[in-house]
Amino acid sequence: MQPSGVITITTDFGHKGPFVGVMKGVILQRYRDAQVVDLTHEIPAQWPPEAGFWVRRSYRYFPPGTVHVAIVDPGVGTERDILIIEHDHHYFMAPDNGLLGRMLDHADGALIFRLDFSALERLNIPVPSNTFHGRDIFAPIAAELAAGTTTPVAIGIATDTWIPAWVDEPEVRPDAVSGSVMTVDGFGNLISNIDAHLLESLSQPVVQVAGRKIPLLTTYGNVKPGEYLALVNSFGVVEVALAESNAAEGLGVGRGAPISVVAKET
Amino acid sequence: MQPSGVITITTDFGHKGPFVGVMKGVILQRYRDAQVVDLTHEIPAQWPPEAGFWVRRSYRYFPPGTVHVAIVDPGVGTERDILIIEHDHHYFMAPDNGLLGRMLDHADGALIFRLDFSALERLNIPVPSNTFHGRDIFAPIAAELAAGTTTPVAIGIATDTWIPAWVDEPEVRPDAVSGSVMTVDGFGNLISNIDAHLLESLSQPVVQVAGRKIPLLTTYGNVKPGEYLALVNSFGVVEVALAESNAAEGLGVGRGAPISVVAKET
Amino acid sequence: MQPSGVITITTDFGHKGPFVGVMKGVILQRYRDAQVVDLTHEIPAQWPPEAGFWVRRSYRYFPPGTVHVAIVDPGVGTERDILIIEHDHHYFMAPDNGLLGRMLDHADGALIFRLDFSALERLNIPVPSNTFHGRDIFAPIAAELAAGTTTPVAIGIATDTWIPAWVDEPEVRPDAVSGSVMTVDGFGNLISNIDAHLLESLSQPVVQVAGRKIPLLTTYGNVKPGEYLALVNSFGVVEVALAESNAAEGLGVGRGAPISVVAKET
Numbered sequence: 001m002q003p004s005g006v007i008t009i010t011t012d013f014g015h016k017g018p019f020v021g022v023m024k025g026v027i028l029q030r031y032r033d034a035q036v037v038d039l040t041h042e043i044p045a046q047w048p049p050e051a052g053f054w055v056r057r058s059y060r061y062f063p064p065g066t067v068h069v070a071i072v073d074p075g076v077g078t079e080r081d082i083l084i085i086e087h088d089h090h091y092f093m094a095p096d097n098g099l100l101g102r103m104l105d106h107a108d109g110a111l112i113f114r115l116d117f118s119a120l121e122r123l124n125i126p127v128p129s130n131t132f133h134g135r136d137i138f139a140p141i142a143a144e145l146a147a148g149t150t151t152p153v154a155i156g157i158a159t160d161t162w163i164p165a166w167v168d169e170p171e172v173r174p175d176a177v178s179g180s181v182m183t184v185d186g187f188g189n190l191i192s193n194i195d196a197h198l199l200e201s202l203s204q205p206v207v208q209v210a211g212r213k214i215p216l217l218t219t220y221g222n223v224k225p226g227e228y229l230a231l232v233n234s235f236g237v238v239e240v241a242l243a244e245s246n247a248a249e250g251l252g253v254g255r256g257a258p259i260s261v262v263a264k265e266t
Numbered sequence: 267m268q269p270s271g272v273i274t275i276t277t278d279f280g281h282k283g284p285f286v287g288v289m290k291g292v293i294l295q296r297y298r299d300a301q302v303v304d305l306t307h308e309i310p311a312q313w314p315p316e317a318g319f320w321v322r323r324s325y326r327y328f329p330p331g332t333v334h335v336a337i338v339d340p341g342v343g344t345e346r347d348i349l350i351i352e353h354d355h356h357y358f359m360a361p362d363n364g365l366l367g368r369m370l371d372h373a374d375g376a377l378i379f380r381l382d383f384s385a386l387e388r389l390n391i392p393v394p395s396n397t398f399h400g401r402d403i404f405a406p407i408a409a410e411l412a413a414g415t416t417t418p419v420a421i422g423i424a425t426d427t428w429i430p431a432w433v434d435e436p437e438v439r440p441d442a443v444s445g446s447v448m449t450v451d452g453f454g455n456l457i458s459n460i461d462a463h464l465l466e467s468l469s470q471p472v473v474q475v476a477g478r479k480i481p482l483l484t485t486y487g488n489v490k491p492g493e494y495l496a497l498v499n500s501f502g503v504v505e506v507a508l509a510e511s512n513a514a515e516g517l518g519v520g521r522g523a524p525i526s527v528v529a530k531e532t
Numbered sequence: 533m534q535p536s537g538v539i540t541i542t543t544d545f546g547h548k549g550p551f552v553g554v555m556k557g558v559i560l561q562r563y564r565d566a567q568v569v570d571l572t573h574e575i576p577a578q579w580p581p582e583a584g585f586w587v588r589r590s591y592r593y594f595p596p597g598t599v600h601v602a603i604v605d606p607g608v609g610t611e612r613d614i615l616i617i618e619h620d621h622h623y624f625m626a627p628d629n630g631l632l633g634r635m636l637d638h639a640d641g642a643l644i645f646r647l648d649f650s651a652l653e654r655l656n657i658p659v660p661s662n663t664f665h666g667r668d669i670f671a672p673i674a675a676e677l678a679a680g681t682t683t684p685v686a687i688g689i690a691t692d693t694w695i696p697a698w699v700d701e702p703e704v705r706p707d708a709v710s711g712s713v714m715t716v717d718g719f720g721n722l723i724s725n726i727d728a729h730l731l732e733s734l735s736q737p738v739v740q741v742a743g744r745k746i747p748l749l750t751t752y753g754n755v756k757p758g759e760y761l762a763l764v765n766s767f768g769v770v771e772v773a774l775a776e777s778n779a780a781e782g783l784g785v786g787r788g789a790p791i792s793v794v795a796k797e798t
Contacts, residue, residue, distance in 0.1 A: 006294050008287065014718025015281070015547065018590040021540060021571040025594035028538050028567055032595065035294055039287040045719055046776050058284040061401065062291035063298065074776055077751025130751035132766030135593065186280025187311050219343025219396040234398035244312050244340050272560050274553060281547065301560055305553040324550040327667065328557035329564065452546025453577050485609030485662035500664030510578050510606050 004065035012043040030143035048099035056103040057235040064089035077130035082115040101165030113156025178260040188246025194238040204264035210251040270331035278309040289405040296409035314365035322369040323501040330355035343396035348381040367431030379422025444526040454512025460504040470530035476517040536597035544575040562675035580631035588635040589767040596621035609662035614647040633697030645688025720778025726770040736796035742783040
């Protein structure tokens with residue numbers, strides 16, 4: 001695989017303090033011309049599933065050969081492993097804590113490795129701290145992968161197991177698909193884990209959330225300001241919005257709420 | 267016009283989720299060496315005037331040939347047009363919803379185009395989603411403009427009309443200029459749409475806002491901590507501050523509040 | 533010193549408005565291929581010590597020859613000086629208001645200059661505004677330093693004095709070290725100014741904060757979720773955390789709170 005020189009970073013670090021900045025510093029120490037892109041740093045603290053959801057849904061919008069680093073890591077400094085994956089012409093790095101579990105369930109042909117910590121010394125990476133592997137392990141390795149100066153196979157041990165995802169797959173029945181709200185965006189839109197292709201067998205689907213039935217339309221402008229609508233969003237999953245307002249506040253629900261799509265007659 | 271390879275992005279997307287990040291990914295897919303700069307992503311949701319205000323006041327601080335993309339787009343996926351503008355040695359792209367209305371009112375000689383959606387296919391841009399034109403239309407076109415591989419005239423249809431700005435121009439009388447608070451910055455300073463040159467005929471101008479008269483001075487350090495002051499700020503408009511504190515909280519007003527500058531004797 | 537072409541920016545500007553963005557614009561006007569990294573823009577408004585703390589603790593993670601710009605500047609537009617420093621193979625720029633005071637106390641061999649404002653004209657920098665020196669002075673000079681087109685000695689006047697740091701050094705006694713909480717990170721961890729090397733003479737050290745004694749361990753995973761722990765963090769200072777939760781909220785304390793490390797028997 002030809003690296004693109006692009007690295008994305010997804011974390012729950014927020015924007016207070018220099019934590020993401022010093023990761024970029026370490027990357028630039030090893031690869032001055034890296035293009036580093038923040039995917040988001042507002043993953044809820046210690047909640048890997050949302051990071052995995054966004055990485056899985058976003059990576060294809062980057063050049064082939066991009067390195068995607070995702071760090072939501074309550075187990076930092078303990079025995080947990082670090083996964084390095086080559087899949088669909090992209091590299092991925094994350095703690096083995098379920099973050100990438102759902103992507104791996106669907107990643108036929110992915111090459112999956114556990115970081116061999118003895119490789120750190122070969123790459124001249126100093127002994128890491130116990131509490132900031134983003135800076136001390138992920139950043140320098142991402143830089144080397146992005147620069148093409150190392151490869152997953154050179155620093156990892158092949159594996160075919162991983163910690164599973166924390167959120168269940170949607171349940172599919174003939175007349176309904178039941179899933180979860182995975183995240184709420186800055187507009188208050190509820191974004192679910194129900195993939196559009198799961199709806200194919202439903203006739204005249206309607207979305208149910210917070211005790212309401214909401215029509216499935218194509219874009220926000222299809223209803224008047226102040227009305228609810230559902231749609232298959234630009235990442236291919238079912239989303240609920242309140243036109244020109246905030247659905248999460250209006251409905252009083254958020255991350256983790258049950259959401260279903262049902263055939264109209266049920 | 268010689269492109270600089272620099273692209274700025276201004277949105278109301280906030281920092282939750284990968285929305286700005288995937289726009290950058292799409293840019294880098296087409297132009298690996300773009301320099302992409304975030305102007306701000308904290309425009310109030312669905313409020314184009316503030317985005318237009320900041321783009322108009324900020325663009326000149328970027329290299330000539332920069333592409334400025336601004337997306338506050340409640341009408342995404344409906345029939346609204348996309349404007350592509352060449353003005354004062356910079357490119358601008360925004361939905362035709364008033365966002366750039368005020369800049370265009372003052373942009374003598376600007377070349378203004380409506381995006382010809384049939385150009386997407388010629389640029390190998392996939393069929394866009396209904397809900398995320400930032401990623402699917404703005405980002406790839408900005409990349410092509412910044413790389414110099416297309417031009418506004420090649421992908422647009424010339425026009426001389428646009429949706430007007432949502433906020434009125436300040437009203438100018440011999441003894442007073444009346445405008446609006448356009449935005450509040452992170453320090454709580456109230457930033458108005460009253461341009462310094464409108465004050466030229468006023469003798470000993472004083473600022474009125476929230477029922478108070480506030481002296482017009484030159485910098486924050488001219489008063490003691492805890493005192494109000496007004497000044498012509500570094501973007502050329504009247505601003506009200508509370509030295510070493512938060513004027514918006516102190517005065518209990520914010521975006522949209524009326525603000526005037528009056529001759530002292532009135 | 534060979535510049536790296538990398539510039540870091542640390543401010544209290546927040547993310548509302550285009551303030552950081554236009555600084556980057558001005559940098560790119562002078563140096564198109566600069567790598568500009570945000571350290572953080574969420575320093576508490578008008579509180580230089582936190583900016584200085586993070587710059588001092590972070591700079592070594594960037595390539596040698598990086599320019600670190602830090603702006604928390606209540607005195608902008610008044611007579612305050614601007615310091616330009618060469619230290620440990622890095623450049624630093626900040627208002628002379630105590631921001632870099634603590635770093636300079638420990639910076640043996642640093643070359644310290646006050647900006648000679650007459651140098652602005654020589655560098656073709658326009659007359660600055662009174663209120664935004666980040667854009668009008670710091671950004672263009674940082675660009676020139678990073679590009680290697682000027683040097684501190686060419687634009688500054690050597691000095692060996694500076695405004696002192698606003699927060700006291702920790703007090704070291706044989707059986708206790710007493711310091712302050714300097715900042716709280718996005719997880720709610722309390723980060724102190726107590727450097728690990730100050731603890732060397734303490735036997736079985738225990739941390740005291742908010743009326744509690746907290747054990748000093750090595751990583752978050754050493755306790756169960758919901759338990760407090762202290763550790764020497766990845767920046768070399770004492771930190772207090774609440775495993776998988778928020779210590780600042782749990783303890784009801786924050787920035788400025790007293791914190792000590794004591795020998796166990798006291």
